[in-house]
Amino acid sequence: MDDGSPILWWVRRDLRLSDNPGLAEAAATGRPVIPVFLNDEGVAVLGAAPRWRLGEGLAAFARALAGVGSRLVLRDGPALPALERLVAETGATAVWWGRLCDPVSRTRDAEVKAALKARGLEARSIPGHLLHEPWEVKTGQGGFYRVYTPFWRAVAPREVPAPVAAPAHLRAPDIWPDGAELADWRLGAAMGPGAEVVAPHACVGEQAAHARLAAFVAQRIDAYDSDRDRPDRDGTSGLSENLSLGEISPRTVWHAGLRAREEGRPGAETFLKELVWREFAWHLLYHTPEITERNWRPEWEGFPWSQAEDAAVLRWKQGRTGIALVDAAMREMYVTGRMHNRGRMIVASYLTKHMLVHWKVGMDWFAECLIDWDPASNAMGWQWAAGSGPDATPYFRIFNPDTQAEKFDPEARYRRRFVAELSRSPGAEALAFHRAAPARWGLTPDMPYPAPLVGLKEGRQRALDAYGAFKR
Numbered sequence: 001m002d003d004g005s006p007i008l009w010w011v012r013r014d015l016r017l018s019d020n021p022g023l024a025e026a027a028a029t030g031r032p033v034i035p036v037f038l039n040d041e042g043v044a045v046l047g048a049a050p051r052w053r054l055g056e057g058l059a060a061f062a063r064a065l066a067g068v069g070s071r072l073v074l075r076d077g078p079a080l081p082a083l084e085r086l087v088a089e090t091g092a093t094a095v096w097w098g099r100l101c102d103p104v105s106r107t108r109d110a111e112v113k114a115a116l117k118a119r120g121l122e123a124r125s126i127p128g129h130l131l132h133e134p135w136e137v138k139t140g141q142g143g144f145y146r147v148y149t150p151f152w153r154a155v156a157p158r159e160v161p162a163p164v165a166a167p168a169h170l171r172a173p174d175i176w177p178d179g180a181e182l183a184d185w186r187l188g189a190a191m192g193p194g195a196e197v198v199a200p201h202a203c204v205g206e207q208a209a210h211a212r213l214a215a216f217v218a219q220r221i222d223a224y225d226s227d228r229d230r231p232d233r234d235g236t237s238g239l240s241e242n243l244s245l246g247e248i249s250p251r252t253v254w255h256a257g258l259r260a261r262e263e264g265r266p267g268a269e270t271f272l273k274e275l276v277w278r279e280f281a282w283h284l285l286y287h288t289p290e291i292t293e294r295n296w297r298p299e300w301e302g303f304p305w306s307q308a309e310d311a312a313v314l315r316w317k318q319g320r321t322g323i324a325l326v327d328a329a330m331r332e333m334y335v336t337g338r339m340h341n342r343g344r345m346i347v348a349s350y351l352t353k354h355m356l357v358h359w360k361v362g363m364d365w366f367a368e369c370l371i372d373w374d375p376a377s378n379a380m381g382w383q384w385a386a387g388s389g390p391d392a393t394p395y396f397r398i399f400n401p402d403t404q405a406e407k408f409d410p411e412a413r414y415r416r417r418f419v420a421e422l423s424r425s426p427g428a429e430a431l432a433f434h435r436a437a438p439a440r441w442g443l444t445p446d447m448p449y450p451a452p453l454v455g456l457k458e459g460r461q462r463a464l465d466a467y468g469a470f471k472r
């Protein structure tokens with residue numbers, strides 16, 4: 001229906017102009033487009049760090065929209081009444097948005113779509129957050145994939161449309177609806193002074209994301225096969241932060257990886273495979289949304305994991321387990337808002353195995369602290385590490401942080417970079433930890449480094465015993 005009425009473009013996790021298929025289509029209609037972001041039930045569930053990072057991303061996206069003659073209208077939720085009010089105020093006859101497949105979005109969006117359609121409006125969700133919609137990739141029997149390798153084989157040859165260009169201009173409505181001030185939402189409030197520590201490490205906005213991708217392909221992709229496992233090296237793309245908020249599209253990243261592979265760049269195939277892990281996580285989250293709540297393998301429901309937020313869990317959170325590699329990774333998270341993938345696997349293994357604590361405790365804490373928080377990858381990662389997930393590492397495969405350190409941080413550079421107590425003259429990042437960590441913990445740099453919370457040998461045996469008893 002092209003009556004010249006505005007289209008409301010409901011912005012969610014797609015803070016970008018380029019390769020934003022729905023936005024491009026809206027622009028191409030020639031009708032006024034009103035981009036709106038809602039502080040709604042989707043924002044309410046965010047932890048401190050992802051919420052702060054969202055605020056930074058929204059500010060950058062508002063600037064990008066201004067560059068194409070548009071604006072980002074901010075409104076308070078919940079979503080449905082907020083959109084209905086905007087429709088009434090602007091005369092919009094269409095509400096379009098980029099589709100998301102996490103349980104919170106699906107519930108909200110289904111309700112919104114049904115209600116708007118019932119009022120005779122055009123309500124459309126448009127793909128863009130993934131390479132392929134989760135129901136498009138099917139096994140030979142028509143089901144969904146539970147194991148990564150066959151999923152990769154199914155996805156690798158599938159055509160991925162080329163990214164679409166950013167609209168050069170978005171037609172503005174005759175009158176812009178009023179909106180909230182981003183600063184009034186105080187999205188960074190829960191981060192406290194930690195926000196200042198993390199900010200220099202964040203790479204915010206679409207332009208920065210594209211620059212990051214270009215730098216990765218130019219400088220690091222050749223060594224990606226080996227360097228991606230080394231927390232002491234800057235060997236990965238860092239793009240998870242941008243993919244999470246949609247500051248860059250997965251198609252853009254995929255095509256950059258494909259081009260590099262065509263040019264014979266050695267790490268390109270592995271990079272594409274890693275990107276497909278993200279895809280696999282969303283495939284699983286769509287088909288088994290309970291993955292964020294319950295053991296993916298129901299037989300794990302009776303495993304004697306503790307869910308108590310006790311003193312031991314606090315020490316894990318504080319990066320004071322006395323196991324240097326675990327502590328370095330936890331502190332990396334407070335200082336940079338991110339954690340190296342190897343660090344994530346190691347701290348998750350230590351929590352769920354040596355400490356016998358439920359993966360949900362760790363998953364929820366990551367959701368609080370990661371600026372690249374992604375509901376699908378986080379849930380899959382935790383269940384993978386705990387052994388309860390699909391295609392998971394077996395429970396009896398217990399990471400030994402000392403062996404991991406010898407292999408992947410042989411000169412202790414990563415450990416010293418983040419654990420001040422391990423150096424005579426700690427660097428700025430190690431010292432920043434005490435400013436970044438929650439003030440209520442009362443941690444100070446002069447506190448002595450603690451003895452191990454759970455020794456590696458003892459913890460491993462305890463985990464194996466618990467597993468043995470559980471299997472019987």
Ligand SMILES: Cc1cc2nc3c(=O)[nH]c(=O)nc-3n(C[C@H](O)[C@H](O)[C@H](O)COP(=O)(O)OP(=O)(O)OC[C@H]3O[C@@H](n4cnc5c(N)ncnc54)[C@H](O)[C@@H]3O)c2cc1C
Nearest residue numbers: 236237238239240274275277278341344373374377378381
């Ligand atoms: C316990 C645990 C929790 C995790 N939580 C998150 C999370 O909340 N958000 C998140 O984005 N990733 C999560 N991951 C996956 C992974 O650690 C990060 O995606 C990766 O460290 C991001 O760094 P990068 O962008 O430099 O990755 P690169 O090595 O450059 O990889 C490129 C892209 O591929 C995808 N990718 C790479 N590895 C994985 C993986 N193992 N699983 C899913 N996708 C992957 C990411 O989108 C990444 O940006 C988790 C992993 C574990 C083990």
